Each structure stands twice: as C-alpha cells, then as structure tokens.
Amino acid sequence: MVVSAMDYGENPSASTGQIWQWLGEVRDPEIPVISVTDLGIIRAVEWLGGECVITITPTYSGCPAMDVIAEEIAETLQAHGIKPPRIVYQLSPAWSTDWMTEAGKQKLSGYGIAPPQQQVVDISSIQRYREVQPAIACPQCGSVDTQLVSQFGSTACKALYKCKACLEPFDYFKPH
Amino acid sequence: MSENEFNHKLNDKFNHVLRLADNAMILSQRLSQWCGKGPALEEDMALTNVALDLMGQARLWYAYAAELEGKGRTEDDLAFLRDAHDFHNLLLLEQPNGNYADTLMRQFLFDTWHYHYLQALKQSTDQQIAAIAEKSLKEVTYHLRRSSDLVVRLGDGTELSQKMMQTALEELWRFTGEMFMDDEIDVAMHEAGIAPLHSDLRAAWDTYLADVMHAATLRLPDANSWMQKGGKQGVHTEHMGYLLAEMQFLQRAYPGAQW
Numbered sequence: 435m436v437v438s439a440m441d442y443g444e445n446p447s448a449s450t451g452q453i454w455q456w457l458g459e460v461r462d463p464e465i466p467v468i469s470v471t472d473l474g475i476i477r478a479v480e481w482l483g484g485e486c487v488i489t490i491t492p493t494y495s496g497c498p499a500m501d502v503i504a505e506e507i508a509e510t511l512q513a514h515g516i517k518p519p520r521i522v523y524q525l526s527p528a529w530s531t532d533w534m535t536e537a538g539k540q541k542l543s544g545y546g547i548a549p550p551q552q553q554v555v556d557i558s559s560i561q562r563y564r565e566v567q568p569a570i571a572c573p574q575c576g577s578v579d580t581q582l583v584s585q586f587g588s589t590a591c592k593a594l595y596k597c598k599a600c601l602e603p604f605d606y607f608k609p610h
Numbered sequence: 611m612s613e614n615e616f617n618h619k620l621n622d623k624f625n626h627v628l629r630l631a632d633n634a635m636i637l638s639q640r641l642s643q644w645c646g647k648g649p650a651l652e653e654d655m656a657l658t659n660v661a662l663d664l665m666g667q668a669r670l671w672y673a674y675a676a677e678l679e680g681k682g683r684t685e686d687d688l689a690f691l692r693d694a695h696d697f698h699n700l701l702l703l704e705q706p707n708g709n710y711a712d713t714l715m716r717q718f719l720f721d722t723w724h725y726h727y728l729q730a731l732k733q734s735t736d737q738q739i740a741a742i743a744e745k746s747l748k749e750v751t752y753h754l755r756r757s758s759d760l761v762v763r764l765g766d767g768t769e770l771s772q773k774m775m776q777t778a779l780e781e782l783w784r785f786t787g788e789m790f791m792d793d794e795i796d797v798a799m800h801e802a803g804i805a806p807l808h809s810d811l812r813a814a815w816d817t818y819l820a821d822v823m824h825a826a827t828l829r830l831p832d833a834n835s836w837m838q839k840g841g842k843q844g845v846h847t848e849h850m851g852y853l854l855a856e857m858q859f860l861q862r863a864y865p866g867a868q869w
Contacts, residue, residue: 495745496666525670526741528748557751560725560818584652585756586659594652610748 448516450479453486460510463502464589467545470503474533477524486511486519491529493610494590531610542607543573548595550609570606572597580604622798624678625698626805627739628688629795629842631671632699634746635689637720638664639857640707649710656756660717663749670742690861694850701841702785704850708778711764711771715778718761718822721754723789726814730806739804758822765826776828787837790815795842 448456457479460470470476470490478489488507492500508518531550539549548570569578577599587594592605641661648654672685702720707713728750731743764771790812792800799805816833823830840846860867 492666492745494663494666495670495749496662496664498662525745526737528741528745530748557729557747560751560754584656585752586652586656588655590659590662608752 448514450481453479453488453511453516456510456514456516457488457507460503460506463499463506465542465545465547467541468534468538470507472535472538472541474535474538475503475529486516487522488519489522489524491524493529497590529610531607546573546604547592548573548604548606550607570595572600572602573604574602575600619798619802620678622795623736623802623804624675625795626799627671627675627678629698631668631675631688632697633703633720633724634664634668634671636697636699636853637703637717638662638668639853640703640705641713641717643707644713653710657713660753660756663753667742667746667749670745674738674742686861690858694846694854695844697846697850697854698842698844700785700788701838701847702782702789704841704847704853705782705785706849708781709774711774711778712781714757714760714764715775715782717753718757719782719786719819721750721757722815722818722822723811724750725754726811726818727806727808730811734805735803761822761828762826765823765828772827775826779823779828780831783831784836784838788839788841791839791842793842 454471454476457476458469458471462468462470462473473493475490475493476488477491478487480487480489490500490503490507504521507521511517511519534550542549551568551570570580571578572580572595575597577597579598580595581598582593583596583603584594586592587605591607591610593608594603595606596603638661641657641664644654644657645661646654648657668689669685672688676683676685676688700720702716705712705716725747728743728747732740732747734740734743761775765775766772767775790808792808796805796808800807820830838847
C-alpha cells in the first residue's frame with residue numbers, strides 16, 4: 435500500500451514548539467501523573483528531511499517503560515496528524531533527576547510519591563562513611579520523621595520509606 | 611594499517627564489549643533466580659531490581675557488540691544463541707546463588723570491581739563505550755553502596771551471620787584473581803585508549819575492600835592464594851551449562867519467539 439503524507443492528516447509539518455507541547459500529553463506509563471517532558475527525557479525535537487526525529491534519553495538502563503514511552507509518543511503524535519516519528523536514544527550525558535521539572539516534582543508529591551530531593555547520585559567517589567542523607571518529607575502528612583525501609587521500591591527508580599508520624603508507607607523517587 | 615590488521619583490531623573491540631555484556635547478563639540471570647524466593651520482600655525486590663539494571667546494561671553492550679561485528683546478529687542472538695565457550699564473563703558471576711550470604715558476597719566483590727572499572731572506562735576514547743559506562747556507573751554506584759552496607763550489617767551481625775559471610779568470602783575468593791588479569795585483548799584495548807588495564811585497578815579495589823571488611827569484622831583471605839581463571843577466555847566452571855540451559859531454553863526451543 436502506498437501511503438502519502440496526506441494520509442497522516444492536516445499536520446505533516448507542525449512546528450517543533452507545537453510538538454513539544456503535544457509531548458506534554460504523553461504520560462509516564464508507571465507514574466501516569468507526570469509527562470515525558472516533566473521527566474526531562476526529551477532531548478530534542480527536529481524535522482530532518484520531512485521526518486520528525488525525537489531524541490530521548492533512557493532513565494534507567496533496564497527500565498521497561500522506555501519501549502512503552504516510545505510507542506506512546508508515536509501514538510500521540512499520530513493523533514495530532516503527525517507521521518510516526520523516528521525515535522533516537524541518546525545515552526550521554528546520562529539522564530538525571532535534576533532534569534525533572536519543578537512542576538513534575540510537585541505533581542509527584544501530590545500523587546503520593548516523594549520527589550527527589552538532593553542532588554544527583556554522586557559517582558565521583560565511593561566511600562562507606564558518607565554524609566547524612568537529607569530528610570525525606572512524607573508526601574501524605576509532610577513530616578520529616580521518616581525512615582528508609584528498602585533501597586528499592588515498586589520500581590527501580592524508587593525507594594520505599596515509611597512515615598513515623600502518620601505511619602503510612604510511601605515511595606521516594608531516588609536522586610539519579 | 612592492512613585490512614587484516616584493521617579487522618583484528620575491530621575483533622578485539624567486539625570481544626572486549628562482549629565481555630562487558632556477558633558479565634552483566636550472567637549476573638543478571640543469577641539474580642533473577644531469586645525472584646519470588648528472597649528472604650524478605652524488600653530483598654526480593656532489591657535483587658530483582660539490580661538484575662533489571664544489569665540486564666539493561668547488558669542490552670546496551672550487546673547492541674553495540676552486534677553493531678561492531680556487523681554480521682547481522684542482534685543483541686538477542688548474542689545473548690541466547692551462543693554456547694558456554696563463547697561466553698566471556700568472569701567465573702565469579704556464574705557461581706550458584708548458594709545461601710543469601712553467598713549471593714551478597716558475590717555481589718559485593720563484583721560491584722567493587724565493576725564500579726572501579728566503569729569509572730576508568732568512562733574515559734574511553736570510544737564515545738559509545740564511554741557513554742554506556744557513564745550511564746551504567748550511576749546504577750552501579752547505587753548497587754555498591756547497597757551491597758557494602760549489607761556486607762557490614764551481616765558481617766558485623768550475629769555470630770551466625772558473621773560466620774556465614776566469612777565462609778562465603780573464603781569460598782568465592784579464588785574467583786577474584788581473574789578480575790585483575792590482562793590478556794592480549796585487554797592490552798590491545800589499553801594501548802588504543804579504549805579501556806583501562808585491569809591490573810591498574812587492583813590497588814583501589816584492595817583499599818575499598820579492606821575498609822569494608824574491617825567494618826564488617828571479616829578476615830580477608832591471602833591475596834597470593836591460588837586463583838581460578840579462564841572465564842574471559844571461555845573456559846567456564848561446571849555451573850555455566852546449567853545456567854545457559856535455563857536462560858536460553860525458550861529461544862532454542864522456539865526460535866525467534868517474541869515476548
């Protein structure tokens with residue numbers, strides 16, 4: 435079957451700014467309250483030779499959400515009349531939670547996940563006696579009287595905490 | 611450079627990347643075997659999440675190895691359609707899970723090596739290797755912090771946990787020497803500025819290990835004791851065939867099967 439550009443609807447060449455806006459509708463499949471632009475994984479949106487090219491940075495190497503995200507980006511853009519884009523994965527510089535938007539962090543908190551608080555994981559050196567970790571505020575009651583239960587929570591990007599004030603467990607999005 | 615020399619160099623790089631892929635893949639497979647069987651729910655999740663990180667890293671390395679080879683093999687072909695003698699992982703990583711002390715000690719010994727190796731590898735003149743190393747290092751730093759903490763807690767724990775950790779350390783010790791041996795591929799990679807020499811990482815590994823073992827009240831075995839080797843050259847222990855039989859069964863029985 436021959437498919438012409440017309441078959442993809444009325445937006446064969448929407449502006450990249452418009453596409454960025456549409457990407458804000460693509461949710462993280464595991465944390466549906468934040469979008470891929472909130473996460474900070476979209477690195478570039480370009481038109482190259484009539485083809486829309488979207489460069490994304492993987493979060494964790496083995497994150498199973500990455501394939502789903504690529505599919506959802508294609509679906510969302512198609513719904514807006516854009517031909518399925520080419521997705522390019524860019525590894526370096528590696529994604530970090532510092533790229534998450536402030537709005538994204540607030541949405542996480544409202545959803546019951548404590549957002550990453552400190553700076554990204556320090557890979558420059560390893561020492562056993564490391565500085566005291568910052569207190570993580572409970573997203574339910576706001577208390578900082580919380581305790582790490584497990585370094586890995588429901589997904590690789592989260593740790594499990596419990597609040598000693600309201601006694602509720604909660605996920606913490608780890609600095610990465 | 612003659613075409614033959616060029617191919618030889620390319621082959622060295624392919625084999626070098628393949629070793630990194632195999633290390634991550636084989637340990638990931640071992641850790642996955644704990645899924646649903648961890649001693650506590652949190653440990654179960656932690657081990658399988660570490661397995662997931664390592665599998666993601668293995669995919670990046672395999673995909674690059676397949677590209678370097680340029681013979682049409684995919685990352686899946688490299689993981690599922692090679693036999694034991696074509697795998698180049700460290701012998702330490704294929705050792706059975708044993709009890710939880712064995713699993714943790716294996717993890718700690720590897721994490722310490724892995725951290726220092728990736729730290730040096732991110733200076734690679736090969737941009738893709740440097741990028742994968744940088745990406746992996748963030749995850750591996752977290753793995754090392756976790757396994758170091760647990761080694762200290764269980765070493766400096768009860769009489770029983772201390773004894774089990776000490777036994778695990780002594781049982782696995784003979785597989786650590788191989789981590790610091792350089793063969794002709796390592797030397798060629800080092801000369802090309804692509805990778806560090808393993809022998810150059812020994813001092814940093816020793817220092818960190820001594821610090822953790824001291825805190826864990828564990829006695830380090832003799833560094834000059836007899837060491838088992840051969841993993842990098844494809845000469846494996848008797849456990850490797852069983853591990854691959856489980857890992858590769860589906861692709862062997864149903865070629866091309868998709869998830």
